[in-house]
Amino acid sequence: MIDFELTPEEQAMIDAAHKEALEVVRPISRYYDEHEHESPKDFIEQQWQQQAQGGGSILGLGVGASLRILENCWGDAGLMLVAPSSGLGGAAILASGTQEQQANFLKRFGEGEPKWGAMAMTEPGAGSDTAAIQTTAVLDTETNEWVLNGEKIFITGGQRSMESDGLVVVWATVDRTAGRAGMKPFVVEAGTPGATIDKVENKLGIRASDTATLILDNCRIPYENILGSPEVRRVDSSQTAGFKRAMATFDMTRPIIAAMALGVGRASLDFVRETLEKEGIPIRYGLPSHKLTAIERDVMEMEAAYKAALTLMLRATWMMSQFQPNSLEASMAKAKAGIVVAWITQKAVEMMGPLGYSRKYLLEKWMRDGKINDIFEGTGQINMLIVARRILDYTREELK
């Protein structure tokens, strides 16, 4: 039965997240944008207490959880990423780890000191083209250890993951000649010799969150740290098991990125609406278009675009919670939300003029923060490519 009503539990969770965003996050939002590499210790501690109570995972993601994340990012998208959690690393472990691996690697996120998890995919020479990955994993049969070598960049939360007792899921190839088939995810735990954080980036936005480079120099990890089978299956490269697992992870995380984007988008929209309201300028819904002012038309177009992306996100998340394949819908949601939020936040800055461009308010920050959602976890274009392949029933060879 088609239904748009949240359960009381979901609504309560969203309300609580909104209250926290408003009272705890917004007051420190600007400070950590201006002090890029400083750690919000109190915030982290407080988030850790909540997180540990909740089991330490961003997963088990349903509609309610995605809307909670939306509220978190309405508060601050950068700080949301700083909240300790197993993050994308946890998502990968859940997507392709055994029960034993899940218990073994994820338990830490519910106990002790704050910890983070991250995922390392991108390399200096391989962004969206993940099959071009150069980082290698070689099995040392004498010690039964994997030896990892390579350089991973743009790891969201990489520094905090390696400097806490966390972990990073590193994608490496066990056979460079096999392309995607050779790609496997490996769990590299913090403190492993040979795994070092080399650089933390300075960014346009989400500055509270660290984006790090990880150097793997003869980094030895136990055999059991490979997620899934080590076997290289050379079939049609788009259907290889290793690559599929990476994509399965993205099917779970893309709707979440969409939700994050939407949080920033709604923050901007709310700013515009509240400013207009303060000035006594109403938004008159339901008028014929020839009677609308330019401002009303802009606001309505922004709201309609926001709704479009929001409903796509809810559908993708709902499908995930129903264990339905959602690769197409997840990419639709991510592509749409990325584009829409980049546009809404830019439009809001334009509309608010001197209020929008000034660092006195947060609007300009949201324009900078929002843009990341059109880039990470697959750029808007990569997501369009996935949507296009799905609707055309094309392989990656048929549609490059």
Add this chain to the structure above:
Amino acid sequence: MISFSPSEEQQMIVNMVKEFNNDHVRKVYRECDESGEIPANIIDTAWELGFIASSIPEEFQGFGGERSALTGTLIAEELAWGDLSMAMHILCPALVAMPVVEMGTDEQKKQYLPSFCGDKFKVATSALIEPRFDFDPAELQTTAKRANGGYILSGEKCYVPLAADADLLLVYANEGGNTQGFLIEKGTPGLEIAEREKNMGIKALATYELSLKDCKVPKENRLGGDAGCDFNRIYNLSRVALSAMAVGVGRAAFEYARDYAKERHAFGEPIASRQAIAFMLAEMAIDIDATRLMTWEAAWKLDRNEDATKEASLAKMYADDMAINVTNNAVQVLGGHGYIREHPVELWFRNGRGFATFDGMAIV
């Protein structure tokens, strides 16, 4: 709890409409657009499916099914996928029946509803749009003035589907600043129906201009009697119907363009394997889905008897843009072939442009 899956019953209805489209509508819709005529047997077959009688209570001879705007949007989308002219023709009687079901007085229900439950297609329609660019349904120029215990209606209307054959019309007029509906029977003095209109699209649908020249209407014929009607709700029910139809038209155009792009070769491979084409198709698919979901939400709200003005107007606004963009892109994907009437995309393009105009021409 949030869910995006139609009920089994809704899915059955959708499948029934799909079958009807494939067996009947899609076999003739192109010729109908050229000739301007819809074969009577198609309308009769659709009538037998009971789209309208199903929402009329049993005490008025209907099937007494649950009245649902959401189910209505599913039907409207599917019918419009088949053909927009036929969808509007088939659902035209609802323009009178649904407002009477929801807002009519007991007498109005008794008098009119049984006639929508018979064996034959009941020709009834409503007149809202007026022939000017700055038409505003909340500030109609057609007026209803009280006189001698009744009303006198004066004004001009256009885009009135099936007006020439209709034996019952629901005419909307400005009564002291409010839009109210008046049930006018065929042959009422002062009701003058002009020649059939000639439009860019929906060419198989017969639409008419009409004038009301001091047309006297008894006070019992005011929709809802003394209480009047909630025009805002009627208009929102129309917004979601038209948004759903826009999704149907968009989907038809998208599917055709997608299939064509996989067949058509250029530079040694299907044009769909080029990103310039593939990305257009992806964007079309995304906006079609988004419009459908927004429409569902607005309809869902209307089913809960809540004010859905914001949701319905945003969905309709998005749908209007989607319909023209998607159909325009469908023509573009076919290139020169899209411009030729051998292919149907130009028909959908002409129909797609109409959604910004079709105020109140369909209802769920």
